[in-house]
Amino acid sequence: MRDRRLPYGRQLVDESDVAAVSDVLRSDWLTTGPKVEAFEQAFAEVTGSAHAVAVSTGTSALHAIAHTVGISSGDEVIVPAITFAATANCVVYEGGRPVFADVDPRTLLVDPDSVVAVSSSRTKAVFAVDYAGQPCDYAALDAIGDRAGTLILADACHALGATADGRPIGSLALATAFSMHPVKPITTAEGGMVTTDSDELAAVARRFRNHGISTEFRERERQGSWFYEMIDLGFNYRLSDMQCALGLSQLGKLKAWVERRREIARRYDDAFEELAGVDPLERVPGAEHAYHLYVVKLDLERLTCGRERFFRALQAEGIGVNVHYIPVHLHPYYRERYGTGPGMCPVAEEAYERIVTLPMTHAMSDEDTGDVIDAVAKVASAYAA
Numbered sequence: 001m002r003d004r005r006l007p008y009g010r011q012l013v014d015e016s017d018v019a020a021v022s023d024v025l026r027s028d029w030l031t032t033g034p035k036v037e038a039f040e041q042a043f044a045e046v047t048g049s050a051h052a053v054a055v056s057t058g059t060s061a062l063h064a065i066a067h068t069v070g071i072s073s074g075d076e077v078i079v080p081a082i083t084f085a086a087t088a089n090c091v092v093y094e095g096g097r098p099v100f101a102d103v104d105p106r107t108l109l110v111d112p113d114s115v116v117a118v119s120s121s122r123t124k125a126v127f128a129v130d131y132a133g134q135p136c137d138y139a140a141l142d143a144i145g146d147r148a149g150t151l152i153l154a155d156a157c158h159a160l161g162a163t164a165d166g167r168p169i170g171s172l173a174l175a176t177a178f179s180m181h182p183v184k185p186i187t188t189a190e191g192g193m194v195t196t197d198s199d200e201l202a203a204v205a206r207r208f209r210n211h212g213i214s215t216e217f218r219e220r221e222r223q224g225s226w227f228y229e230m231i232d233l234g235f236n237y238r239l240s241d242m243q244c245a246l247g248l249s250q251l252g253k254l255k256a257w258v259e260r261r262r263e264i265a266r267r268y269d270d271a272f273e274e275l276a277g278v279d280p281l282e283r284v285p286g287a288e289h290a291y292h293l294y295v296v297k298l299d300l301e302r303l304t305c306g307r308e309r310f311f312r313a314l315q316a317e318g319i320g321v322n323v324h325y326i327p328v329h330l331h332p333y334y335r336e337r338y339g340t341g342p343g344m345c346p347v348a349e350e351a352y353e354r355i356v357t358l359p360m361t362h363a364m365s366d367e368d369t370g371d372v373i374d375a376v377a378k379v380a381s382a383y384a385a
Helices: 015-025 034-047 058-068 086-093 112-118 138-148 199-208 217-223 241-251 254-272 307-316 332-338 346-352 366-382
Strands: 051-055 076-080 097-101 123-129 151-155 175-179 192-196 278-280 294-298 355-358
Touching (some): 015 241, 034 051, 034 175, 034 241, 051 199, 058 086, 058 175, 058 192, 058 199, 086 097, 112 138, 192 199, 254 294, 254 366, 307 366
Parallel strands (some): 076 097, 076 123, 151 175
Antiparallel strands (some): 051 192, 175 192, 278 294
16 A cells, blocks of 8 residues: 555656746746747647647637537537547537547447447537547548548547557647646646648637637737737637746657656556456557556456446555546436437446546656556455456
8 A cells, every 4th residue: 555645647847847937937928929839830740730729728629629620500520428528518619519429349449330320411520539548540530531521630638649550649630639738748737739731720720719819919019010800709728838838848758758658558568468357458550559548447247346446445555546537428418408328329338337547647657657556456356256
């Protein structure tokens, strides 16, 4: 038993990050300044995209995408049942209707066959979710989109640093949303990013984050102009220079930090390979996982307890486990407003009763990793059928 609980995720901030933020605090620009543009350019390069647009959160990145592609009343957007609620919520913000697709039981990524099954003449887009940090089957989704004229969008809030067939996440969909919350591979405290190769979508997203206004203050200052117009109805979703300085500093460490997460995942994989009752999610061939999360499914037929008791036992050992996620269609808001409920996505619903998220962060030591492995083995042995 650990003396101090190990969280499932947390940030790692070093002195170079602190210095980067301090430099901005001593500068003339705290927001809408040069660090925003520098961070966007560096992020676009890392993700292999033509444009990156910094916004205030991962949720605002999703909302910006929903707005820029024109989702509106009468449109349906397919969302996997296992994701954070924000993926579906951003569709509702723009007047659309989320339609929930089931997931692959091996990976918990959206099942392309289920996407086809729930599609209709009103389907405008699919929001693919790179769950836990592993890329979806974009080839299959693109084929579906090409046949039906459906837009393929990406919620990659878990997946910065991942690749699919050698291509970085951020370059595989029409537009991609990222999050930089403290538990993610890099952080800006709170923050998000939209990547796209479309000049038009990038321009609309930049306006959307700034009240729908045609120009930002730094641009007007360079031009010696005061004039601007509000073209769209937007929001204040700007990311500050302080946050972008932190993100720019952290981005330079992304490769090493993601590799550290993969090292921890390999240790987990090896330890749990022969452990009865605990099954890691499967890997997608040709994909490089970013491991925002490390999720296991409990084989309840080989255990004498359910997920709740297993979860509590790990917490008692000082392991800060979590569950990602309650299927979105089971949340009261969606059940009451859209008539969703049990039975709609049986694979996701069955998986939800079995999944546990173990600690996974590049800040973990080898000793921390060993503590998790020992605790999981202890609890699995105690409840072995």
